[in-house]
Structure formats: C-alpha cells, structure tokens
Amino acid sequence: MSIPRASIIEVRDLKMTYGKKDAVAGISFNVDRGVIHGFIGPNGAGKTTTIRILATLQVPTAGGAWVDGVNVVTEPKEVRRRLGYMPDYVGVYEGLSVLEYLDFFSRAYRLPLARRKSAISDVVELTDLGTLLDVEVHVLSKGMRQRLCLAQTLLPEPDLLILDEPASGLDPRARIEFRGLLTELRRLGKTIFLSSHILSELSPICDSVSIIEKGDLVAHGPLEEIQQRLQGTEVTYEIRLVAESEEVESVLSQIPGVSRISQEGRKVSFDWKGDDSEIHQVWGALSAKKIAFTSVKRHDDDLEKLFMSLTTGDVQ
Amino acid sequence: MISSLRRRPPSFAIVQKELILRIRRIRSLLIQLIFASIVGIAMWISSVTVLQGNVIETRSPEDHALSLVMIYFTIQIIVLGLIVPSLGAVSITSEKQAKTWEPLISTDITPAQVVWGKLLGICGVLFYLLLLPAPILSMTMLFGGVSLGSIAFEYLVQFLAAIFIVSLGIASSAASKGTIRSLTQISLVTVPLTAMSLGFLWAEVYGNEMLLLDYLEQNTIPWQFWAWTLTGYLSVVGGSLMSASYTLSGVESARDVPVRVLIFTFVSLFFGLIVLTLWPELSQASVAFTGAKPVTMDGEFGFICSVLLLLIPLSLTRIAGSETKVPLRIAQMHQRGLRGTRIGLIFLPGGIRNLLYSCALLSIPLLSMVILMSYEGNTAQIGTGASTIVGTLSESDMFLMWQCSLFLWGVAVLALSWFFAQCGFSGIFSGALASGIHIAIGLIVMTAVELDWTDSKVLLLESLSPPVLMLRDSRNFPQISPQLWNQFNISMGISIVILLSLGVLMARRRGNPVWAVKRPDLDRLYVEIPEEVS
Ligand SMILES: Nc1ncnc2c1ncn2[C@@H]1O[C@H](COP(=O)(O)OP(=O)(O)OP(=O)(O)O)[C@@H](O)[C@H]1O
Ligand SMILES: [Mg+2]
Numbered sequence: 001m002s003i004p005r006a007s008i009i010e011v012r013d014l015k016m017t018y019g020k021k022d023a024v025a026g027i028s029f030n031v032d033r034g035v036i037h038g039f040i041g042p043n044g045a046g047k048t049t050t051i052r053i054l055a056t057l058q059v060p061t062a063g064g065a066w067v068d069g070v071n072v073v074t075e076p077k078e079v080r081r082r083l084g085y086m087p088d089y090v091g092v093y094e095g096l097s098v099l100e101y102l103d104f105f106s107r108a109y110r111l112p113l114a115r116r117k118s119a120i121s122d123v124v125e126l127t128d129l130g131t132l133l134d135v136e137v138h139v140l141s142k143g144m145r146q147r148l149c150l151a152q153t154l155l156p157e158p159d160l161l162i163l164d165e166p167a168s169g170l171d172p173r174a175r176i177e178f179r180g181l182l183t184e185l186r187r188l189g190k191t192i193f194l195s196s197h198i199l200s201e202l203s204p205i206c207d208s209v210s211i212i213e214k215g216d217l218v219a220h221g222p223l224e225e226i227q228q229r230l231q232g233t234e235v236t237y238e239i240r241l242v243a244e245s246e247e248v249e250s251v252l253s254q255i256p257g258v259s260r261i262s263q264e265g266r267k268v269s270f271d272w273k274g275d276d277s278e279i280h281q282v283w284g285a286l287s288a289k290k291i292a293f294t295s296v297k298r299h300d301d302d303l304e305k306l307f308m309s310l311t312t313g314d315v316q
Numbered sequence: 317m318i319s320s321l322r323r324r325p326p327s328f329a330i331v332q333k334e335l336i337l338r339i340r341r342i343r344s345l346l347i348q349l350i351f352a353s354i355v356g357i358a359m360w361i362s363s364v365t366v367l368q369g370n371v372i373e374t375r376s377p378e379d380h381a382l383s384l385v386m387i388y389f390t391i392q393i394i395v396l397g398l399i400v401p402s403l404g405a406v407s408i409t410s411e412k413q414a415k416t417w418e419p420l421i422s423t424d425i426t427p428a429q430v431v432w433g434k435l436l437g438i439c440g441v442l443f444y445l446l447l448l449p450a451p452i453l454s455m456t457m458l459f460g461g462v463s464l465g466s467i468a469f470e471y472l473v474q475f476l477a478a479i480f481i482v483s484l485g486i487a488s489s490a491a492s493k494g495t496i497r498s499l500t501q502i503s504l505v506t507v508p509l510t511a512m513s514l515g516f517l518w519a520e521v522y523g524n525e526m527l528l529l530d531y532l533e534q535n536t537i538p539w540q541f542w543a544w545t546l547t548g549y550l551s552v553v554g555g556s557l558m559s560a561s562y563t564l565s566g567v568e569s570a571r572d573v574p575v576r577v578l579i580f581t582f583v584s585l586f587f588g589l590i591v592l593t594l595w596p597e598l599s600q601a602s603v604a605f606t607g608a609k610p611v612t613m614d615g616e617f618g619f620i621c622s623v624l625l626l627l628i629p630l631s632l633t634r635i636a637g638s639e640t641k642v643p644l645r646i647a648q649m650h651q652r653g654l655r656g657t658r659i660g661l662i663f664l665p666g667g668i669r670n671l672l673y674s675c676a677l678l679s680i681p682l683l684s685m686v687i688l689m690s691y692e693g694n695t696a697q698i699g700t701g702a703s704t705i706v707g708t709l710s711e712s713d714m715f716l717m718w719q720c721s722l723f724l725w726g727v728a729v730l731a732l733s734w735f736f737a738q739c740g741f742s743g744i745f746s747g748a749l750a751s752g753i754h755i756a757i758g759l760i761v762m763t764a765v766e767l768d769w770t771d772s773k774v775l776l777l778e779s780l781s782p783p784v785l786m787l788r789d790s791r792n793f794p795q796i797s798p799q800l801w802n803q804f805n806i807s808m809g810i811s812i813v814i815l816l817s818l819g820v821l822m823a824r825r826r827g828n829p830v831w832a833v834k835r836p837d838l839d840r841l842y843v844e845i846p847e848e849v850s
Contacts, residue, residue: 005845012846057418059644064842073841074648085422091415095337107329108423152419 005069013063023049025215035207039195046215047195055085084153088164094138109156123151143174163194236299238269242292330433355449378461386522397510404485405498407434427564466529487556490563570645572665587684629726636674637733637746642666650833671734724808725782731815738822779803
C-alpha cells in the first residue's frame with residue numbers, strides 16, 4: 001500500500017486552524033531517513049500541534065502529512081505502527097516497577113511472547129535502566145522517567161521516533177547523556193524528529209533542522225546549509241588588548257565590513273560583516289599600528305544567532 | 317514485522333495491569349481490613365444484642381442465622397454503593413489526568429480492549445473484596461436454616477449489580493474530562509439506586525424473614541418482569557460499555573454509528589415490550605366491558621403515553637442538535653462505497669440525518685401507540701357536530717389524532733434544536749436552548765390561559781404549545797375544540813417548514829452539506845502526496 005519513499009516524513013501545506021487562528025499555517029518539509037532532525041521554535045510556534053498531527057492524535061485542517069509514505073489522516077493505525085511518539089508531558093503508571101511497566105507495554109504493543117523478553121532487555125540495555133528494573137516507577141527521577149518513556153516507545157522497534165521537547169526539565173548532565181542516547185539510536189538506523197525551543201541543546205547532534213515561528217517555517221535544511229546562510233550576516237568579535245589604546249577605534253572603523261565598535265577599557269568588540277576568510281585584514285591593520293592583543297573571541301553560537309535572526313522572538 | 321503484529325488473540329495487558337496496581341496498593345489492603353472488620357463487628361454486635369435480650373429463647377437458631385446473613389448482605393450492598401461507583405468513575409479519567417492515556421492508545425491496544433480490561437480488572441478486585449468476609453458468613457451455616465443456594469444467589473445478584481454500576485461508571489468516565497465530573501454523574505445514578513434496592517430488600521424481602529431466592533420462590537413473577545429486567549440490564553451494561561469504547565475512539569471516527577444503532581434498537585425493544593405487556597390487558601378489557609370505559613388508551617394509559625410523548629422530544633433534542641459535520645472516517649467510508657453506509661444511511665451522523673434519526677426515534681412510541689389502539693377497538697362514537705373534520709370520529713381516533721399533533725410538536729422541537737446546530741452551537745447547547753424555548757412558550761401559554769384572556773387570543777396562543785393543552789385536558793381529548801386541533805397542526809407545520817428552510821440556509825452559508833455524506837471543509841486535506849514542493 002505504500003511505496004518506499006526517500007523521506008520518512010513528508011509534510012505538505014499542513015495547516016491547523018483553531019477558530020480563526022492558524023496554529024500551523026501551511027508548512028511543507030521532508031525529513032530524510034536516519035537523521036536527527038531538530039524542530040525548533042519559540043513557545044506557541046506550533047511545534048506540538050505539528051507533532052500531534054504526525055502522531056495521528058489530531059486531524060489537520062488542510063494539507064497532509066505522510067510517515068513512510070502512509071497518510072496520517074486516512075491510515076492512522078498504520079502510521080502508529082511505524083513511529084514511536086513521546087509527548088511533551090509523559091505520565092507513568094505509578095505503582096508498577098520498571099520491569100512491570102515495560103512488560104505491560106510489550107503486551108500492549110502485542111509483541112509475540114518469544115520476542116517480549118529480548119525486546120525488553122534490548123531497550124533496557126540501550127537506555128541504561130538495567131539497575132533500576134525493580135524500582136517502582138514513581139520514585140524515578142525526571143531524567144530516568146524520560147529514559148523509561150523512551151524505552152517504552154522503542155519496544156516495537158519503530159523506524160521513526162517523534163519526541164516533543166524530550167530535554168526539557170533535564171539537568172545539563174542528564175541532557176548530555178540523553179544526547180548520547182539519541183546519537184546511539186541514530187547509529188542503529190533510526191530517524192529522530194525532536195522539538196525544542198532551546199537551540200544549543202540540539203546543535204551538537206542535529207543533522208538537519210526546521211525552524212518554525214507563528215506557524216510558518218522560516219528555515220529548513222541541513223544544519224551546515226543553514227549555517228552558511230549566516231555568511232551574509234554579522235558576527236561579533238571580542239578582543240582583549242595588551243594595553244589600553246586610543247587609536248584602536250579609528251583603525252577599525254577604516255576597515256570595510258567592520259561596524260558597531262565599542263571599547264570598554266582593554267576590551268574591544270566589533271561586528272564583522274563579510275567572509276570569514278577576509279578577517280585577516282583586521283588583524284593585519286591592528287598589527288601594522290602595533291596594537292597588540294592577547295585574545296580573540298568569536299561569538300560563534302551560530303544556531304542561537306540564527307534563531308534570533310530568523311525569529312522575532314514573539315511568544316504567542 | 318508489521319504484518320505479523322496483526323491479528324493476535326485478545327490482549328490481557330490491561331486486566332493484568334489493573335489487577336497488579338489495585339491489589340498491590342496498601343490502600344486496598346487497608347480497605348480489605350476495614351471492610352472485613354465492619355462486616356465482622358456488625359454481625360458480632362447483632363449476635364451479642366440478640367443473646368443479651370434473651371431473644372434467643374423465643375427465636376430458633378435458624379432465625380438467628382438468617383438475620384445474620386441479612387445484616388451481612390445489607391452491609392455489602394451499602395459498601396457496594398459507596399465504593400463501586402468511584403472505582404468505575406475514575407478508571408479512564410485518571411489515565412487522562414495522569415497523561416498516560418495518549419501513550420496507551422498509541423500502542424496496539426484498541427479503546428474497546430481498554431474498556432473491557434478496566435471492567436474485568438475492577439470487577440475482579442471487587443469480587444475478591446466481596447468474597448473476603450465470606451468466612452464470617454460461613455459460621456452462620458453452623459446454625460442451619462440458610463441454604464447454600466440462597467447465599468450463592470444473593471452473591472450472584474450482588475455481582476451483577478457490581479458489573480452494572482462499574483459499566484455505568486466506565487461510560488461516564490470515558491465521556492468526562494475530569495474525575496470530579498464523572499464521580500458526580502455516577503453518584504447521581506447510584507445513590508438513589510442503592511437506596512431504592514435497600515428499601516425494597518427490607519420492605520419486601522428481608523423484612524419478611526426471607527432471602528432473595530425464597531422471595532422468588534414464594535411469589536410468582538410474571539414473565540414480563542424477567543423480560544423487562546433482562547432487556548434493561550443487558551442494554552444498560554452493553555450500551556455503557558459500547559458507548560464508552562466508541563467515545564474513546566476520537567471525534568473524527570465512526571463511533572457514532574454503532575451508538576445510534578444501539579439506541580434505536582433499545583428504544584424499539586423498550587416500546588415493543590410496552591406493547592407486549594399492555595396488549596393482553598387492553599384486549600381483555602374491551603371484551604369484558606364493551607361500551608364502558610375500562611383500561612382504554614384515552615384513560616390512564618393514554619395519559620401516561622401523552623406524557624411520554626411530551627418528554628421524549630426534550631430528551632432527543634441533544635441528538636437532533638448534534639454536530640452537523642459528518643465525521644471524517646464516515647465520509648471516507650461512504651466515499652469508498654461501503655455498503656453498510658448506504659443501507660444504514662439514516663444512522664450516519666451529520667446534516668439533516670441528525671434530525672431524521674431523532675424523528676425516527678420519536679416515531680417509535682407513536683407507532684406502538686397506534687398498534688395498541690388497533691387492539692382496543694372503537695369504544696364509542698361521538699358527534700360534537702362542531703367540526704366537519706372530526707365530527708363523526710370515534711374517541712379512539714380522536715385520541716390518535718391528538719397524539720399525531722403531539723408528534724408534530726415533537727418534530728418542531730427537534731427541528732428547532734437542529735436549526736441551532738446549523739448555526740454552529742454545540743449539541744448540548746442547541747438541545748438545551750430548544751427545550752428551554754419550548755418550556756418557556758409553554759409557561760407563557762399557561763399563564764395566559766390562567767389569566768383568562770379573550771378567547772381569540774388564547775386560541776392563537778394555545779396553538780403554539782400543544783403540550784400545555786394536552787396536560788390540562790389530558791383525560792378528555794375529544795372535548796378540545798377541533799378548531800384548535802387544526803390550528804395546532806397548521807402552526808406546528810409552518811414552524812417546522814420555516815426552521816427547516818432557515819437551517820438549510822445556515823448550513824449552506826457555513827459550507828456544511830445538508831444531505832450529502834461529505835466533508836467539504838476537509839476537502840483541502842491531501843490524500844495522495846503531491847509531488848515535490850520547494
Ligand atoms: N486545542 C487548542 N485550541 C486552541 N488553540 C490551541 C490549541 N492547541 C494549541 N493552540 C494554539 O496553537 C498555537 C501553537 O501551539 P503549540 O502547542 O503547537 O505550540 P508549541 O510550539 O508546542 O509551544 P511550546 O513551546 O510552548 O510547547 C498556540 O498559540 C496555542 O495557543
Ligand atoms: Mg509544545
């Protein structure tokens with residue numbers, strides 16, 4: 001019934017209207033197989049709405065979405081078999097132990113008896129829950145709960161994982177461990193589609209991103225490609241001088257591409273608009289005037305910057 | 317792998333989980349202890365008081381045993397009435413509130429399996445709880461006098477009652493967003509029910525030193541009673557469980573169709589039973605008292621039927637005013653040409669079918685009345701001479717004609733509710749609005765009649781609200797002027813036509829088809845993947 005497609009997620013003109021308001025205003029994008037795809041946007045951008053439509057929990061107003069070539073509206077059951085979905089707020093059955101919890105879900109997914117045990121031990125190993133099997137679910141920490149929920153969605157071995165803000169509420173250490181887990185899953189050939197409003201949390205692991213704001217897609221593509229779009233935009237440099245200098249401002253202002261120079265004692269910062277390969281002009285001009293500096297800092301928080309430049313930051 | 321996941325034997329995952337969760341809880345252990353000790357203490361106290369009062373000398377040990385058994389089951393019923401409703405009512409709302417619901421239905425478990433699993437899980441624990449103090453009960457066996465069979469029967473009735481209440485609870489839990497709401501709903505039903513059954517037990521059964529089985533043996537129960545009880549019980553339990561699983565399967569699903577078929581079957585069965593029960597009585601009556609006025613349709617029964625016909629439209633406004641959009645799944649099924657959706661067109665929700673279906677339900681009581689009338693035979697000829705239309709008709713025919721105009725009034729009420737739904741109001745709201753408007757008109761008319769306005773004005777006003785007149789002159793329909801009868805029908809007919817046209821107009825404006833099983837508002841949904849978009 002479905003022809004194998006190159007992309008695992010295909011979204012076309014997808015629209016979700018609540019009353020008169022467009023929560024998702026007709027977005028189109030593809031997600032390739034085997035990648036980690038970040039779905040990024042500020043609060044109220046429409047991330048959860050899009051994800052719930054993909055997970056067949058909601059019917060869109062117009063357009064369409066396909067998972068593995070299967071329509072999420074007309075064949076929701078088929079779609080559910082192909083993806084594992086983790087909602088933004090996950091509940092667990094308090095009172096069950098970790099093992100009982102996983103066993104319950106292995107039955108709920110109707111895994112054959114012979115495969116249940118091995119499926120559970122596989123996901124337990126993957127998510128590192130081995131030492132907690134007899135612990136009751138309600139005493140687990142937030143990070144461990146998150147792992148347990150991920151383990152549960154992994155039981156039927158879905159090719160696609162859709163995670164809605166999986167890292168929210170995790171401490172930095174748990175976040176890094178969670179990232180490690182996601183890269184491991186990618187290595188196993190799974191596609192991961194995850195949303196977040198914190199850019200830096202995704203940039204180390206994402207292969208591609210979509211940025212959504214007020215229901216509209218403002219950017220979509222491989223991470224490097226989007227980073228290249230930054231080329232035309234400004235980068236901030238910060239240098240620390242060996243000694244205070246009166247001249248530095250006038251020297252810098254003569255170089256084309258430099259703007260917004262500011263000086264605070266020995267700390268000088270300026271915006272650089274131009275190719276990174278041309279920046280040596282600046283260093284050359286400074287050394288020609290014998291202005292020595294000890295350190296250079298490039299604010300290369302690319303994604304953060306990209307995010308700020310692409311979105312207006314309005315929270316809906 | 318995907319295809320191998322299909323078609324497995326029924327899943328017991330939910331039952332198992334429910335049992336683990338419920339039995340393990342310390343709370344349930346406490347409940348067990350409290351429950352057993354309440355029963356034990358109550359029976360002990362009653363034994364002691366009996367012994368101290370030296371009643372034991374005047375009463376046989378058998379009587380004493382019997383009274384202990386009665387106390388035992390009375391306490392069980394009270395506990396049933398207190399605990400059981402909440403067990404069912406929280407079953408599904410708790411999952412929704414704990415955010416475990418969506419992960420659960422994202423698995424291969426269907427809503428129906430969840431509902432069955434919950435029922436079995438809850439009843440399993442409940443039966444265990446009810447049987448827990450049974451050892452105490454077995455001590456009464458030492459006195460003799462109470463047969464094992466009657467105790468077993470008592471237990472059977474309690475189990476059936478538990479299943480009944482739990483099913484109702486699950487249904488209300490499935491339909492509610494919060495636990496509080498479903499708890500309130502279910503207590504409104506179960507508290508009076510428990511009180512009534514206790515009242516009956518002590519007034520008729522236990523009070524006469526009997527257990528239920530003895531009561532049944534001593535009183536010959538007519539078969540109609542069993543037919544009614546069985547139909548009622550099965551329809552309520554089956555209906556609750558089915559509607560629970562369909563409510564849980566999403567707004568755009570085909571869930572409404574089976575529920576509508578079920579309601580239709582239930583109403584038909586209900587009125588079929590009324591006809592079957594009344595028929596022998598009526599035919600006997602007309603043989604025994606020819607010419608006189610025995611149990612006739614235009615007497616007491618007629619009055620009851622009229623009141624029924626008055627109340628039924630108000631309860632159907634909710635259906636007539638339900639969502640006017642066809643659920644997506646049904647539109648798709650219909651488009652695919654599924655035969656079931658063609659044959660049972662009237663059961664498909666959406667558009668004017670909502671009105672037609674509710675009118676079909678409304679016509680069932682009318683139909684059963686027509687059938688009943690045909691057995692009664694014509695009682696007496698009347699000739700008021702006031703009108704050329706009804707001048708030479710029999711009383712029975714007159715009565716039927718009035719029922720028909722009452723039916724017409726019902727259709728007008730439903731059409732009003734349907735019209736509000738076309739304007740975009742929700743089902744409950746349009747239903748309440750339509751009922752409210754008609755009740756208000758009724759009150760105004762009643763006031764006007766009481767204030768004795770001039771005849772012509774009253775006549776005009778009265779024609780707006782047939783029910784008021786039916787209730788005022790309920791027992792002598794023929795005396796109501798035929799002129800008024802005409803006026804009723806004309807005003808109701810006109811209002812139906814106006815409401816229908818306005819409704820169709822509103823539906824057009826809002827882009828909802830009136831008859832077609834389509835979803836134009838979702839026509840912009842893609843079925844096939846359009847080729848690459850940038
Ligand atoms: N059921 C609903 N009814 C009405 N409006 C809704 C509903 N669900 C979401 N919205 C609106 O749609 C918009 C998008 O919401 P959504 O939850 O998809 O945002 P989000 O990107 O997930 O935000 P967050 O980062 O806060 O989770 C919001 O403006 C929200 O108010
Ligand atoms: Mg969200």
